[in-house]
Amino acid sequence: MEITKPYVLFLGDAKDQLAAKTAAGVVDWRRDWCVGQIRLRGCKADVGLDDVTIADGAARGAKTLVIGVVNPGGTLPDHWIDEIVAGIEAGMDVASGLHMRLGDVPRIAEAAKAHRRKLFDVRHSTEHFSVGSGVKRPGKRVLTVGTDCSVGKKYAALALEAEMTARGLDAEFRATGQTGVLIAGRGVAIDAVVADFISGAAEWLTPAADPDHWDVVEGQGSLFHPSFAGVTLGLLHGSQPDAFVVCHEPTRTTMRNVPNPLPTVAEVIDATISAGRLTNPAIRCVGVSINTSALSEAEALAVLDKAMADYSLPASDPVRFGMGAIVDRLVAEFP
Amino acid sequence: MEITKPYVLFLGDAKDQLAAKTAAGVVDWRRDWCVGQIRLRGCKADVGLDDVTIADGAARGAKTLVIGVVNPGGTLPDHWIDEIVAGIEAGMDVASGLHMRLGDVPRIAEAAKAHRRKLFDVRHSTEHFSVGSGVKRPGKRVLTVGTDCSVGKKYAALALEAEMTARGLDAEFRATGQTGVLIAGRGVAIDAVVADFISGAAEWLTPAADPDHWDVVEGQGSLFHPSFAGVTLGLLHGSQPDAFVVCHEPTRTTMRNVPNPLPTVAEVIDATISAGRLTNPAIRCVGVSINTSALSEAEALAVLDKAMADYSLPASDPVRFGMGAIVDRLVAEFP
Numbered sequence: 001m002e003i004t005k006p007y008v009l010f011l012g013d014a015k016d017q018l019a020a021k022t023a024a025g026v027v028d029w030r031r032d033w034c035v036g037q038i039r040l041r042g043c044k045a046d047v048g049l050d051d052v053t054i055a056d057g058a059a060r061g062a063k064t065l066v067i068g069v070v071n072p073g074g075t076l077p078d079h080w081i082d083e084i085v086a087g088i089e090a091g092m093d094v095a096s097g098l099h100m101r102l103g104d105v106p107r108i109a110e111a112a113k114a115h116r117r118k119l120f121d122v123r124h125s126t127e128h129f130s131v132g133s134g135v136k137r138p139g140k141r142v143l144t145v146g147t148d149c150s151v152g153k154k155y156a157a158l159a160l161e162a163e164m165t166a167r168g169l170d171a172e173f174r175a176t177g178q179t180g181v182l183i184a185g186r187g188v189a190i191d192a193v194v195a196d197f198i199s200g201a202a203e204w205l206t207p208a209a210d211p212d213h214w215d216v217v218e219g220q221g222s223l224f225h226p227s228f229a230g231v232t233l234g235l236l237h238g239s240q241p242d243a244f245v246v247c248h249e250p251t252r253t254t255m256r257n258v259p260n261p262l263p264t265v266a267e268v269i270d271a272t273i274s275a276g277r278l279t280n281p282a283i284r285c286v287g288v289s290i291n292t293s294a295l296s297e298a299e300a301l302a303v304l305d306k307a308m309a310d311y312s313l314p315a316s317d318p319v320r321f322g323m324g325a326i327v328d329r330l331v332a333e334f335p
Numbered sequence: 336m337e338i339t340k341p342y343v344l345f346l347g348d349a350k351d352q353l354a355a356k357t358a359a360g361v362v363d364w365r366r367d368w369c370v371g372q373i374r375l376r377g378c379k380a381d382v383g384l385d386d387v388t389i390a391d392g393a394a395r396g397a398k399t400l401v402i403g404v405v406n407p408g409g410t411l412p413d414h415w416i417d418e419i420v421a422g423i424e425a426g427m428d429v430a431s432g433l434h435m436r437l438g439d440v441p442r443i444a445e446a447a448k449a450h451r452r453k454l455f456d457v458r459h460s461t462e463h464f465s466v467g468s469g470v471k472r473p474g475k476r477v478l479t480v481g482t483d484c485s486v487g488k489k490y491a492a493l494a495l496e497a498e499m500t501a502r503g504l505d506a507e508f509r510a511t512g513q514t515g516v517l518i519a520g521r522g523v524a525i526d527a528v529v530a531d532f533i534s535g536a537a538e539w540l541t542p543a544a545d546p547d548h549w550d551v552v553e554g555q556g557s558l559f560h561p562s563f564a565g566v567t568l569g570l571l572h573g574s575q576p577d578a579f580v581v582c583h584e585p586t587r588t589t590m591r592n593v594p595n596p597l598p599t600v601a602e603v604i605d606a607t608i609s610a611g612r613l614t615n616p617a618i619r620c621v622g623v624s625i626n627t628s629a630l631s632e633a634e635a636l637a638v639l640d641k642a643m644a645d646y647s648l649p650a651s652d653p654v655r656f657g658m659g660a661i662v663d664r665l666v667a668e669f670p
Contacts, residue, residue: 134561134593195533196526198565226469226572230533234565258469279561
C-alpha cells in the first residue's frame with residue numbers, strides 16, 4: 001500500500017484545531033507533499049496551507065484527498081461525502097484514518113469504482129501477513145517505546161528520522177499508526193492487525209535491508225499499559241530493534257484511560273531489554289525523549305538533566321531541543 | 336456466542352487420526368455432548384463414537400454439526416459441503432474451527448438463511464470487544480502458560496477444571512482457542528481478535544464473578560515465542576490471573592516453527608509474574624504441568640521430581656498422574 005502524492009488535506013467542518021490533528025501531523029512532517037487544505041463552512045481548524053477547492057486541488061496536481069479530520073459521531077456526514085465524491089470525480093484517490101471504511105459508504109464505493117480510484121482505509125490493513133519468524137534480518141532498526149500511550153513516540157521517531165537524514169544517514173520512518181501511515185504514505189496500523197500476526201506485520205514493515213540502513217520504527221502503546229501491551233510486545237519482537245528510545249511525559253500521573261500509575265523510565269528500559277532480547281540479544285537504549293510542553297524551559301531543563309544523570313543516557317525534548325544528542329549516541333554506539 | 340448441544344461430529348474423509356484432533360478433543364472432554372460421528376468413505380480417523388448419518392444424528396437430537404476435522408487444502412471440498420447443507424436442512428446449526436468461514440460458501444450461507452440455522456466460525460469472533468480496562472474484577476482466575484506453543488495448555492486447563500469440579504469447587508474452563516471453544520461450547524479464539532482488543536477480549540471472557548468462583552483460563556502461545564508473545568501478554572493482562580500453571584514439554588529442543596531455544600520453566604515463572612503483576616499484583620505460580628508422553632514412566636517420574644525440587648512447586652503430567660497435587664497447592668494457597 002503506497003498512498004500517491006501529492007495530497008490535498010480535507011479538514012471538513014472541524015470543530016477545533018485538535019479535530020484536525022491528523023492533517024496537522026502531515027503538514028508538520030510532509031508539507032512538501034501537500035498542495036492545500038479544503039475547509040467547509042464553519043471549520044475551526046487551520047493547518048496553514050492555502051485554502052483550495054476540489055477543483056483547485058486537482059489543478060495543483062493533488063493525487064490523493066486525505067481525510068485529515070475526525071468526525072465526532074463516527075460516521076461520515078452527507079456534506080463530507082459530497083466533497084469526497086467530488087474529489088474522486090476529479091481523479092483523486094482518497095485516504096482516511098477514520099474507523100469507518102470509506103468503501104462502506106455506497107456513494108463513495110460507487111464513485112471509486114466508476115472512476116477507478118483507490119480508497120485507503122489506513123486503520124484497516126488489507127495486507128495478508130505471515131506469523132512472525134523471529135529470524136534476525138540484516139539492516140538496523142531503532143524503535144520508540146513509551147511509559148504510556150500518547151507520549152510522543154510518533155513525533156520522536158519522525159524527529160529521529162529528520163535528524164539522521166540531515167546527517168546523511170540512510171534512515172526511513174516506519175509508520176505503525178493511522179496518522180503515521182498518512183505521514184509516511186505507507187505503513188501498517190499495527191493495532192488493527194489480527195492478534196496472531198502482530199509480530200509478522202512488524203517484520204513485514206521493517207524488512208531485510210542494507211547493513212547501514214536504519215528503519216526508524218514508530219512505537220505503539222506501552223509494555224506497562226494494560227490495554228495495549230500485547231501490541232507493544234508483538235511490535236518489539238517483530239521489529240527486533242538494535243536500539244530504542246524511551247518516550248515520556250513527566251506531568252502525567254496515571255496511564256491514559258486507565259487507573260494504573262506510570263512506570264519509571266528505568267522500568268521501561270529494563271522491560272524492553274528483557275523482552276526485546278528474544279529477537280535481538282544486542283538491543284540497547286540510546287536515549288530518552290521527554291515531552292516537556294507542560295513545563296517552563298527551566299523546569300524542562302531540570303527534568304532532562306535529572307534523566308541524563310539517572311540513566312546515563314542523552315535526554316531531550318525533540319520539539320524544544322531536537323534529537324541531536326540522541327543521534328550522537330546512536331552514531332557512537334553503531335559506528 | 337453459545338453453541339447449542341448436543342453435537343454430531345463430522346470427521347469427513349480425514350486422512351489420519353491427527354486430522355480429526357478437534358473432534359478427539361471434544362470427545363475427550365465432552366463425550367456426553369456427542370451423539371455420534373459422521374465419517375465419509377475413506378475416513379482414516381475414529382474418535383470412538385457411534386457412526387451415524389445426518390438423519391441418524393438428527394433423530395438422536397443433535398442440535399449442532401461440528402466440523403471436527405481440518406481440510407488439507409484450506410477450502411471445503413464439495414462433498415463436505417453436501418453433508419453440511421444436509422445437516423442444516425435437518426435442522427442443525429454448524430460450528431467450524433476452520434480458517435475459512437462457513438458463510439463464505441454460498442450454498443451453506445443460503446441453506447442457513449433458508450432454515451434459520453446459525454453458523455459458528457469459532458476462529459472468527461463476531462463479538463464487539465472493548466479495549467482492556469485493567470481494573471481488578473472479583474472472582475478468582477487460574478491461567479495456564481507455557482514454555483512454548485502446543486505444550487498442553489488447553490489439556491492442563493481442562494484437567495484442572497475436571498479435578499476442581501470433582502472436589503466441589505466452582506470452576507469453569509474458559510476457552511481461548513478454536514478447539515477449546517468447541518469443547519466449551521463458547522469462548523473466544525483470542526488470536527483471531529484485532530490486536531487492539533486482546534486484553535479486552537480476555538476481560539470479556541473472564542468477567543466479574545463470585546469471590547469463590549474460579550475461571551480456569553486456557554493459555555495461548557508463550558511470552559518467549561517470537562510469533563505469538565503479544566497474544567500471550569494481552570491474555571495475561573486481561574485475565575489478570577491470581578494463579579498460573581506453567582506447561583512444558585521436556586524433549587523439545589527449539590520452539591515450535593522457529594529456531595529459538597525453549598526458555599526454562601523458571602524463566603517463564605519470572606516473566607509471567609513480572610508482566611502479570613500489572614493487573615494482579617498477587618499473581619503466583621501454583622504448579623508445573625509437564626507433558627511426558629515421549630518419556631518412559633521412570634524418566635517421567637525423574638523429570639517431575641527434578642521440577643518439584645527445582646521450583647518448590649507441585650509438578651505433574653495431567654494425563655499420567657492427574658492434577659491432584661497442583662489443585663492441592665491451589666486450594667492451600669487460596670483457602
